[in-house]
Ligand SMILES: O=P(O)(O)OC[C@H]1O[C@H](OP(=O)(O)OP(=O)(O)O)[C@H](O)[C@@H]1O
């Protein structure tokens with residue numbers, strides 16, 4: 001019997017230092033194949049004309065989903081990379097790491113005849129998806145919704161992104177075993193990830209203090225524990 005996509009996701013998913021390693025799912029040929037097929041299945045007869053994907057995990061999954069659906073792929077760039085032609089742009093509201101991304105889509109990629117499906121690995125605040133939806137709408141195209149591996153949306157976030165199909169809910173993921181990874185007892189293994197980055201920090205030490213970015217300092221949102229001692 002063929003293993004279900006969600007089982008293969010759970011088999012391959014890993015936490016590394018509190019961060020979700022979704023890339024591990026893509027490394028496994030069987031998991032990747034099953035996941036892509038499962039992501040598009042609910043939309044097979046939905047009249048989708050294009051799949052959108054947000055850089056970078058969304059590029060990989062979105063392009064594979066587009067091939068599976070037999071439609072083209074529309075990239076939404078998040079970085080500064082070269083992207084020829086006229087663009088539609090949105091500064092998305094903060095993502096799950098409190099970062100504000102400038103999302104860009106090529107204006108000529110969409111027409112009013114299009115009906116777009118956004119494919120991504122994970123949706124949390126929904127702010128990237130909401131920004132993509134707004135850009136698609138600005139082009140006059142239709143919106144089918146989102147297909148993702150992991151759904152971590154709040155009810156409020158869900159309103160903004162339209163119908164969402166997911167292979168797993170966030171609560172289906174294994175817990176992150178903090179003390180196992182550290183090899184010593186640090187605190188109870190209660191967390192389902194430390195993915196909320198604190199972003200810019202300020203240390204009130206020395207003349208004028210110090211500032212910087214602390215991607216390595218994360219907060220466990222589940223129990224509100226500041227793991228690094230750095231304050232937001
Ligand atoms: O629902 P939101 O809070 O808006 O976040 C969703 C986005 O977060 C992840 O990307 P990430 O920023 O981690 O970039 P990556 O794909 O380059 O790893 C994920 O692939 C989504 O695109």
Ligand SMILES: Nc1ncnc2[nH]cnc12
Pocket residue numbers: 019020096122123124125152193195
């Ligand atoms: N908690 C999370 N970990 C990894 N990628 C994500 N994308 C959205 N939320 C995420």
